[in-house]
Amino acid sequence: MNPAKRLEIFRRFKEANPKPVTExxxxxxxxxxxxxxxxxxxxxxxxxxxxxxxxxxANTPQQILDLGLDGLIPYIQTIGLFNTKAxxxxxxxxxxxxxxxxEVPQTREALEALxxxxxxxxxxxxxxxxxQPTMAVDTHIFRVSNRTNIAPGKNVDIVEQKLLKFVPKxxxxxxxxxxxxxxxxxxVARTPKCWNCIIVDLxxxxxxxxxxxxxxxxxx
Numbered sequence: 001m002n003p004a005k006r007l008e009i010f011r012r013f014k015e016a017n018p019k020p021v022t023e024x025x026x027x028x029x030x031x032x033x034x035x036x037x038x039x040x041x042x043x044x045x046x047x048x049x050x051x052x053x054x055x056x057x058a059n060t061p062q063q064i065l066d067l068g069l070d071g072l073i074p075y076i077q078t079i080g081l082f083n084t085k086a087x088x089x090x091x092x093x094x095x096x097x098x099x100x101x102x103e104v105p106q107t108r109e110a111l112e113a114l115x116x117x118x119x120x121x122x123x124x125x126x127x128x129x130x131x132q133p134t135m136a137v138d139t140h141i142f143r144v145s146n147r148t149n150i151a152p153g154k155n156v157d158i159v160e161q162k163l164l165k166f167v168p169k170x171x172x173x174x175x176x177x178x179x180x181x182x183x184x185x186x187x188v189a190r191t192p193k194c195w196n197c198i199i200v201d202l203x204x205x206x207x208x209x210x211x212x213x214x215x216x217x218x219x220x
Contacts (some may be wrong), residue, residue: 001149001204003166009150009199010171013178016198020177022128025051029104029129030096031059033111034089036120036121042079050076061102062092088116107154120156123176135163140183141176147187149204152177 013020023044026032031051039047054075056062064072069090076082076089091113095104104125105111111122123136135141137156141163145151151162167175186193194200195211 001166003168005202006150006166007168009148009202010168010175010178012198012202013182014171014174015177017181019073020174021180022124024048025201027055028059030061030102030121032129033092033104033117033121033125034064036124037088037092037116038076038079038085040085040116040121041081046079050079061096064089064093070196080087085116091115092117100189104129106132127173127176131173133164134176135160135167135172136176137163138180139189140187141179143189144179144183144187147203148199150178169217210220 022032024032024035024039025048026035035047035051038050047124054072057075058067058072069086072089073082073086076086079085095114096104100110106126108119108122108126111117111125113118120136120138123134124204126132127134127136137145142153142156142159145159145163146153151159151166153159153162163175163179164172170177182199186197192209194205194208195201197203200208
């Protein structure tokens with residue numbers, strides 16, 4: 001894909017959604033970190049339901065430590081892999097209290113050293129909480145990047161590096177939000193909604209989906 005196409009793609013994304021935000025609910029970097037940690041193999045909707053109950057009770061590392069593992073689990077047991085995630089949350093909170101004064105560190109190395117925090121989670125926190133131009137490649141971004149040919153790659157690391165290289169600088173901060181939302185609601189996995197896509201004429205996907213019969217013009 002040539003640079004002019006990419007520029008126009010992100011110009012349209014920004015025009016349609018000037019200030020994209022994550023669908024995870026949070027008010028502090030710590031709340032975001034825990035929400036993202038809980039969101040692995042879970043939906044944002046499911047995580048939000050849990051944190052709406054948890055955060056009014058405990059939304060700092062020390063408060064969650066005070067809950068303890070047995071106190072935390074009832075709040076998150078509706079989320080997949082909740083036992084493992086609960087242990088990671090407790091361990092992460094302990095490190096934050098002991099090493100960082102209860103604050104969330106702002107470097108990738110420090111974030112990735114926290115239990116349950118991988119590169120994608122670190123990228124989300126760095127970008128969304130601290131405004132750094134990172135690219136958190138999830139399944140949606142991986143699919144959209146390959147399908148449209150914006151930044152094709154065989155694995156998430158290659159796609160991440162290509163996006164960081166190819167996305168126009170002025171759009172890099174918000175790019176991962178636009179791509180996630182596009183993959184979640186338009187460029188969906190099984191049958192992309194090409195008829196409802198704002199970049200359909202720029203996308204290089206060869207098998208664009210025609211509109212369903214009920215959306216076709218009806219004869220007079």
